Amino acid sequence: MASDQISIDALAAWLRRFQHLVADNRGYLTELDSAIGDADHGANLDRGMTAVVAKLDEAPSPDAADLFKRTGMTLVSTVGGASGPLYGTFFLRLGTGLGAVTSVGAAELGAGLRAGLEGVVQRGKAEPGDKTMLDALLPAVEAFDAAGVDSVTDAVHAAFEAARAGRDDTEPLVARKGRASYLGDRSAGHLDPGATSTALLFQALDETLAGR
Template identity: 60%
Template sequence: MGGPELAAWLREFARLVAANKDLLTALDAAIGDADHGTNLDRGMQAVVKVLDAEEFDTPAAVLKRTGMTLVSTVGGASGPLYGTAFLRMSTALGEEQSVDAPAFAKALRAALDGVVARGKAAPGDKTMVDALQPAVDALDAQLAAGQFLAGALQEAVRAAEQGRAATAPLVARKGRASYLGERSAGHEDPGAASVTLLLAAAATALPGEA
C-alpha cells in the first residue's frame, strides 16, 4: 500500500462519518456535548480537501497531514485524540514508500498507544479505546495466524463492533461522560462508534492481500 491507498481509506472514513454524523451526534447528546458527529465530520471533510489539493511523497506524509488537519479543525476531545492517532501512525511508518500488512498493524498499534497516552484511558473506561484495543488485538492475531489483510480487517471490525456495544452498560470514567456518573450507563460511547467506522473504512478501502 502506498499513499493513494491510505488516502482512499481516509476518504472512505470521511464518507462513513458524514453518513453517520447524526447517529454519532445523537450518541454524544446522551452523554456528552452533542457535537462528536458534527465535529468529526467537519474535520474529515477538511482532510479530504487537503488530500485533493496536495501531493504526498510517502504513506507517512499522508497520515501526518491528516493528523495535523484534525488537530487544527476539530474541537473537543476528538481532534487531539484522532490527531494523535494519525500522527503516531505516521511516525511508526517512517519514510517507507509502501506499507505491508504487518507495518499497517504496527502503525495502528502505535495509534492505540497514542490515544491511551493522550486520553489516559484504559479498557472499560467507556471511550474509543474500548473499540480500538480489541480491533488492534484482533488484527495482530489474524495476521500472526497467516490471514491476509482483508480477512484480518474484517475480524478487526467485528472486534470493534463488539467493543462498541460493550460500552453501553458501562459507567464512564473518562471524558465529559464521566461527569454523569451512573447516568452515563445505557448508552454506547460515540468515540467507540466512530472508531468502528474507521476500521470499517479500512476493511472496505485497503487492498486485501497487501
Template identity: 50%
Template structure:
C-alpha cells in the same frame, strides 16, 4: 484475500471513505454524544474529515505515512473538543511508525494500528472498560496483531480489526463512564454507546473497505 501489501492509494481511500461514513453518520454521532457528552462529536469529526479531503486534493501524499500525517495535521488544526487531539494523535503516531515506507504488509499495518491506539491512550489516559474509544481500539489492535501473527494478509487483518472494533463499541453500552463529560453522569450513562467508540468502529471499518473488504 487481496494484495500482500497496501500502498498510498489505500491510505487515501481509507481517509476518503472515513470522511464519507462520518458525514453519513454525523447526526447519529451527535445524538450519541448529546446523551452522554457535549453533543459535538459528529459535527467536529465531520469538520475534521472535510478538512482532510481538502488537503488531500491540494497536496496529494506519496506514501501512507504522509497521508496519515496530513490527516493528523488537519484534525488537530480544525477539530475542537476531544476528538481532534485524540484522532490527530492516533494518525500522527501511525505516520511516525510507518515512516517513508511505500508498501505496507500485515505486520506493518498491525504496528501502525498499535501505535495509533497507544497515542490515544497517551493523550486520553483511558483504559479498556472506561467507556471510551479505547474500548473499540484495543480489541482492534489485538485482533490485528493476532491476524498478522497467523499470516493473514492486510485486507483480512483490517477486516478482523474492524469486526473487533465494532464488538468493542457495542461493549460500551452497559458501562459506566470513567473519563470525560460522560463520567459526570455515573449510572445514567449505562445503556448508551460511547460516541468515540462508535466513530472508531466506523473509521476502522472504512479502512477494511478501502482494502477491498465488503466493497
C-alpha cells in the same frame, strides 16, 4: 483488493471512505453524544475529516508518513473537544510508525496501528472499560495482531469485527472519563460516541480493501 500490500493510494482512499462514513453518520454520532456528552462529536469529526479530504485534494501525499502527518495535524487544528487531539494523535503516531513508504504489508500496518493506539492511551489516559474510543480501538488492534501477517485484508476485517464488538460492549458501561463521567450511572445504556466513530474508522479500511 485481496493483496498483501496496501498502496499509498489505498491508504488515502481509506481516509476518504472514513470521511464519507462520518458524514453519513454525523447525525447519529451527535445523537449519541447528546445523551452523554457535548452533542458535538458528529459535527466536529465531520468538519475535521472534510478538512482532511480537502488537504488530500490539494496535493497527493508522496508516502504514508506524510499522509498521516497531514491528517493528524489537520484534525488537531480543526476538531474541537477531545476527539481532535485523540484522533490527531492516532494518525500522527500511525504515520511515524509506518514511515516514508509507499506501500505497507500486514506487519507494518499492525505496528503502525499499535503505535497509534499507544498514542491515544498516552494522550487520553483512559483504560479499557472507561467507555471511550479505546474500548473499540484496543480490541481492534489486538484482533489485527492475532490474525497474523499472512493476509492484511483478513487482519483488517478481524480488526473491524472486534471494533464493532467493542463499540457494542460500551453500551452497559458507566463512563469514567470525559464529560460522560459526570453523569455517573446515567451514562450506562448508551453507546460511546468515540467508540462508535472508531468502529467506522475500521469499517472504512475494511471496505476500502474489499473494493466496496
